Amino acid sequence: MNNKQIVISAAICLMLSYIAYNSWQDERAANKRVTELSNQITQLEQQAMISNQIIANNELAKRELENHSLAIQEQINELLKNNDCAGQLVPDGIANRLYQRAKSLRQSADTREPFN
Numbered sequence: 001m002n003n004k005q006i007v008i009s010a011a012i013c014l015m016l017s018y019i020a021y022n023s024w025q026d027e028r029a030a031n032k033r034v035t036e037l038s039n040q041i042t043q044l045e046q047q048a049m050i051s052n053q054i055i056a057n058n059e060l061a062k063r064e065l066e067n068h069s070l071a072i073q074e075q076i077n078e079l080l081k082n083n084d085c086a087g088q089l090v091p092d093g094i095a096n097r098l099y100q101r102a103k104s105l106r107q108s109a110d111t112r113e114p115f116n
Contacts, residue, residue, distance in 0.1 A: 080086035
């Protein structure tokens, strides 16, 4: 082998080494990024599970409150069914004020965001 071939072989070996090293570095960086993204996905899944559990608990509490409210309303109706006063008409002014009061109580208890 002459000097020219040795120099060309050495240059080729150097370039191949450089390409192999860059490929290895790129693979390491890609693996690190995959690991980071996998961890983020796991955290998001855990947060979603926690949020879903909170939503389920809130829905259950809401149903329990509704059932309790219905039971109380049934008790009130049962207690008032034979009451003569309960069967009398309420004047419009009083009925309107009672309606507005009940409406404002329901609105203050509703914590949902209004739809725009």
